[in-house]
Amino acid sequence: VSNSRQDFLHKLSRNLVNESQVIVVENLNVKGLIPNRKLSKSISDAGWGMFVNFLDYKLQRRGGKLIEIDRFFPSSKTCSCCGHIVDELPLDIRQWDCPACKNHHDRDENASKNITAEAIRILSMGGGNPVLAELRRRKTNKPQGGKAVVNETGSPHLLRQSKCG
Numbered sequence: 249v250s251n252s253r254q255d256f257l258h259k260l261s262r263n264l265v266n267e268s269q270v271i272v273v274e275n276l277n278v279k280g281l282i283p284n285r286k287l288s289k290s291i292s293d294a295g296w297g298m299f300v301n302f303l304d305y306k307l308q309r310r311g312g313k314l315i316e317i318d319r320f321f322p323s324s325k326t327c328s329c330c331g332h333i334v335d336e337l338p339l340d341i342r343q344w345d346c347p348a349c350k351n352h353h354d355r356d357e358n359a360s361k362n363i364t365a366e367a368i369r370i371l372s373m374g375g376g377n378p379v380l381a382e383l384r385r386r387k388t389n390k391p392q393g394g395k396a397v398v399n400e401t402g403s404p405h406l407l408r409q410s411k412c413g
């Protein structure tokens with residue numbers, strides 16, 4: 249199982265790196281802070297930390313860049329149209345309407361827009377996220393512990409890339 253998983257992650261990361269210069273991931277705290285045990289277990293079972301490491305070194309070899317978004321960045325709960333942040337968005341809610349601007353969101357699509365915008369903001373501030381990347385490199389392949397990391401995200405001034413309805 250371990251070998252075939254590793255093989256799969258190598259192929260997947262290779263394909264992604266072949267078609268991208270910059271890859272943005274959320275810095276998931278696999279073990280600790282995700283309150284949903286089942287979810288955190290399936291994420292760590294899937295080898296997320298290993299996958300991110302593969303992406304990182306493959307990108308580096310090609311002069312690309314891995315950007316890690318801080319795990320406290322509210323990627324799901326922020327409206328990618330107006331920046332409004334909802335208080336709660338339980339995992340079973342896959343679609344929602346922004347109470348402020350009334351736009352309708354697919355949960356994952358909205359989160360990925362916010363992550364992209366945050367990555368562009370980080371890149372425009374000098375690029376990359378060396379602190380997070382370094383922290384992770386030191387813990388090669390291990391899931392992140394419960395320690396807080398430098399939070400350079402969380403700015404409400406997201407770049408709005410798309411005009412919503």
Ligand SMILES: [Zn+2]
Nearest residue numbers: 327330346349
């Ligand atoms: Zn909105």
